[in-house]
Amino acid sequence: MSSTTTPPQSQLSNALAKDRLGVAAVVFFVMSAAAPLTVVAGVVPTGIAVTGLTSISIAFIAVAIVLAIFAVGYVAMSRHIANAGAFYAYISQGIGRPFGVGGAWLALLAYNCFQCASYGGLGAIGSLYFKDWFDLDIKWWVLALICWALTAILGVRDVAVNGRVLATLLVAEILLVLVFSFANVFSPNFHASSAPIDAGSLVGAGAGALLAMAITGFVGFEQSVVFAEESRDPRRTVSRATYIAIALIAVLYGFASWSMISAAGGNVVERAGTEGPDLFFNVASDQLGSAAVHLGHALFLTSLIAAMISFHNIISRYTFSLGREGVLPRMFGRTVPGTGAPKNGSLAQSVLGLIVIVIYAVAGWDPLVQLFFWGGTAGGIGVLLLITVSSIAVIGYFARHPEGEDFWHRIGAPVLGTILLLVMSYLTLTNIATLFGVESGSGPTWVVPLAFGIVTLGGILWALVLRSSRPDVYAGIGLGARSSTAGSGGGGFAAALAGDREAK
């Protein structure tokens, strides 16, 4: 849309500008998916226990730098394409439609990994707290199911309420992480540890596991470009919001992990094993008292619930946009008329979540390590692979459309970013046994990459099926709902125009 020439006193421009998002709003959306307390108190101690690695702060910084370099081209490309589906639109337009659909399916699986991980985390950690607070023995899956139901209901209800609640929780979480981290620094046991910031660990054994853990903390930052067309200044708002979010996450998580490890003492790996997600709260407890710890626990639970709701919304909207474009069945492009919530996308996610919770409960698998940590880091690997492919797509796109961006944005940063991301992906995939804390060659080390591979391949094949059976849908892949082709709306009316018999 070329509406950049704004005449003075245009009522239309003013009215539309009022609705547009500023930098702070975009940062909020991005960070609420990143769930600070879940990462700092949940992923980091569990990761230390499972992998035995402690150089996590430097990993956060390293990942932040790589992502910032990647973001240069990623954000630049958002100025040129309509990209409601982020990765999917990028890969479709940069490399080709079949890979775009493969990427879309991979993204759905990766996001669902996070979603299911949060059910496990909440159940496992929540049941410990309920024992502590009320002396109640509640099975983890009972709690998980309660929160699952809450998420499922909110998912098809009023969306605006969710946003405000998430924002409040996010601010509380960030404050709490800061207070606890500073309390750690002033604790008598505190000895500034060099292990968390040992740059040598990034080239040593287990580097890939560290990087994969770190990247889970950043997931959600890629959502910033979804708001490109809604932002106040398309050239600046999204890029600023993206860099700010990456920097905030790196500093907050890096500092919090460093202070926790430094205050925990030399046997931090053992303590992480026995105390688990309580480690973050325990090390600061002598400074802050038990009331603060209880408050921390309560916020930890709400933080997990916030992450759950927020990811659920991301997944259901992603499914919605794929349904609208015909890449998934059209019925996923439906909303609840009275709330605007993406109905079938939300329901599908809820069904999947329920299945996973039930399987883990029946099989008796460990919800903390095998669902929360494995699920979270598996999702992290998926997102890392997607980012890597998207980075290649950015190079591909600007090779064909070099207009309007300088060398650094078109080629310099994307090529550098791609090389770094390829190295990271390689390290992560080869370190998967360390990451999961299992023998190399055992189940999870091949199930996860295989699942990603199969799903991606499925997407590619589906795109090829569309190419021969539904060329009109195929032509529109990755162009977003704003494509100028007839029937661009992508919903029931577009399907009606296209003579779509499968549409309901």
Add this chain to the structure above:
Amino acid sequence: MASSPQLPLADDLFLTAHDTVKGKSLLTPATLGLGLAAALIGELVFWRRLDLIDGKLALIDDRPTGDPATTAVLDQLLREGHHRGVREWISFLATGIATDLVERRLSRAGLLVRQEKRGLLGTKVSFTPADSMVAGWPATRIRTFIGRGELLDVSDLVLAGLILATGLDQHVFLTLDARGREQLFDQFRRRLPAMLQDLVAHAEAAVGDAVMARRA
């Protein structure tokens, strides 16, 4: 009601979007606004005041229509000569302008009543259909025509298109069988001028974008 007149397009859409029993809106305010915005633009196309070409509104006649609601939109279009993108106009009118214009037009006709609800945080004003029969009429008319295998006029075809675009079909077209549906879709393809097909498609895309951006 013996003489159930066909109302202007946007009025028909407004009534269709309201529950016949309780008079509550079946759509979110944002989605309703987008639908009504497109409907008002559609009315100006019927009045031969506007054309929609390549996603841009082209003014072909600037004389007032004699109807306050569409004339207000036309005046605004004349004042804002630099902006012609149909998506911009749908978004702009959807900020409350379209809903306001249509509510006033329906109130003047005596088809809506103003309701004040006192709550904790002040009074909430809403407009609800004066008569539940009237609210249900446009949808019933469309269903009846399709049921009899008759052709809809262009205004009702756009109305049916906007019902799909806003998701209202989940309430309104529930009872349509596969054959009726296919008949309606066939009329969209054959009898709806390309300009109006585009208008409805743009409205539908705007509704989808609002969902993605969490504004719906």
